[in-house]
Every structure is written in C-alpha cells, then in structure tokens.
C-alpha cells in the first residue's frame with residue numbers, strides 16, 4: 545500500500561510543479577481574469593483545496609514532510625494572487641508587476657495664503673504696533689451684544705441696514721452683523737484702559753453680487769481710557785493708512801451717523817489708483833471711502849458700567865474685503881469665496 549501511495553505521491557509532487565509553472569506564467573488584464581485565477585486556484589473547489597485534501601491519504605511518517613510542501617504551495621499561490629491584484633489595482637488594469645520605486649515622485653505644490661488672510665494679518669500687525677490687543681468672540685451672537693447694548697434698541701431704523709440670519713429655534717440668537725459685538729463683550733469683562741481690535745467674519749442678509757455678499761470680514765477697533773480724544777482717533781487711523789497704503793496716502797473725514805458713536809465720521813483715503821486725479825474707481829472724486837469711526841457714545845459706556853464722566857473712547861470699523869480691493873484691485877467680492885485656484889495663485 546505504502547509503495548503504491550509513494551508512487552502517487554511522486555506524481556502529485558510533479559503535478560504541483562506543473563501548477564506552479566502555470567501560476568508563475570499567469571497574466572491578467574481584466575478584473576474577470578483576476579477572479580478566474582482566484583476561483584481556479586483558491587476557490588472552495590479550487591486546485592489548492594483539492595491538493596490539500598490529498599493529505600489524508602499520506603502515510604503517517606510522510607505527513608510532516610508532505611505537509612510542508614503543501615503549505616508552501618498554498619502560500620505561493622496566495623502570494624501570486626496578491627501580486628496580480630496589486631498590479632491590477634495600481635493602474636486600473638494589469639501592468640508590469642515590476643514598478644520602479646526609485647523614480648522621483650510628483651511634486652506637491654505649496655499653496656498660498658488667501659488674500660483676505662494676507663490683508664487681515666497686515667492690519668492686525670499695524671494695530672499691534674500701536675499697542676492694540678486682538679479680541680475674538682462668537683459668530684452666533686445674542687441680540688443684546690449685537691444690537692441692544694450698542695445703542696440699537698428694537699425698532700431702531702439702523703437695524704434695517706443690518707438685516708441678518710436668525711436662528712429659527714430662538715430668534716434672539718443671530719449671526720453677528722459686525723464685530724462690534726466683540727467690543728461689547730470686552731467692555732462687559734474689562735475695565736479701562738481698553739485697547740483692542742476685533743478681526744472676524746460677519747453676516748448680512750444680502751443678495752450676493754459683485755458688490756455685496758452674505759458674509760464678509762471686518763477689523764474693528766476700540767480704545768477707552770481717560771482723556772481719549774478725536775485727535776487720538778485721527779492720528780491712529782492716519783498711522784494705519786500710511787503703513788497700509790504708503791507714505792503718500794492722504795485721509796479726510798466726513799461727518800456721518802452711527803448709533804454707537806457721537807460724533808461719528810466716515811473716513812476716505814486718496815484714491816490708490818489715480819492718486820487723487822480722478823478715475824473710475826474713485827468715480828472721479830479722487831477719494832475712496834474705507835471706514836466708519838467716531839467717539840464712543842456715552843450711553844454705551846453706561847451700558848457697561850463705565851463712567852462716561854471719567855472715561856472717553858473711540859471706535860472704528862472697516863471691511864477687510866474693502867482694503868483688499870484697494871490694495872489688490874479685486875473688483876468682484878464673489879472671487880474671495882469661489883476657490884478658483886487661478887485667482888488665489890496670484891497672491892504669493
């Protein structure tokens with residue numbers, strides 16, 4: 545019996561060699577062919593299973609030796625299947641199994657900062673030079689911090705110009721319309737002297753166009769201390785404009801109205817395109833508006849239990865998009881949030 549079986553064992557070993565040659569030469573070019581290989585060799589009725597089932601007929605003294613051979617054959621087949629699968633999935637089709645790993649990789653391009661970030665960082669830097677600290681607050685704000693505390697009580701007509709998005713579940717919460725709400729939070733917690741700037745994103749219920757958007761960015765400033773005057777406000781903003789737009793930039797103030805300041809002003813700078821001669825950007829006036837400002841309304845100081853008899857303050861606010869437009873001549877607000885890489889690449 546043994547001899548008989550040994551002869552058939554020899555035959556089986558020969559047969560395994562034949563299978564191995566077939567496996568080594570196996571090539572695939574489609575997913576179906578890969579699956580055919582799996583079924584033929586590794587399936588439940590496949591060749592590896594049937595060869596392994598020969599084990600039960602092997603005499604005891606040969607079981608160990610034969611077991612090793614069968615296991616090696618099984619591993620060989622499985623590894624070949626993995627290689628075929630890998631080469632197939634790399635390119636979506638079968639390619640040469642040998643890949644040159646020493647080839648240089650594709651370069652990963654380094655991105656650039658968003659133009660609004662570039663300008664905001666520059667603005668923050670300039671005011672930091674004057675001793676302003678950066679304050680931040682929530683973008684979802686309550687009515688008190690966004691409107692009422694800032695002298696914009698309910699039914700105040702100025703609220704109409706700052707229509708925003710309200711949270712359905714609780715209409716007392718809204719997306720802040722300006723970063724003045726952060727100034728309110730600072731005055732709530734801190735006693736004078738207060739000297740902060742508040743950069744951040746703000747929201748308005750506006751139809752999106754080249755000149756308006758439902759969100760934009762502001763940098764606002766607040767300085768409250770004893771003896772703060774309009775002259776301090778003027779000098780602070782003059783310093784900012786010179787640093788931002790160059791030594792030749794001029795400024796002018798026009799009287800204006802804001803509920804949170806008294807007196808209030810809007811500030812223009814000499815046109816950055818024509819230098820004051822007149823062009824389409826400045827509508828041939830030589831001036832472009834960049835910000836609103838004024839002396840903090842005494843009512844506001846009272847709202848935050850700061851004595852208006854002892855302290856005075858100034859505040860200003862400007863749009864980062866506006867400064868960016870004047871610096872880089874961006875003529876459409878929508879470009880900032882469209883993520884067009886051709887636009888973004890220009891700001892290296």
Ligand SMILES: [Zn+2]
Pocket residue numbers: 815816817818819820821822823824825826827828830831
């Ligand atoms: Zn101009």
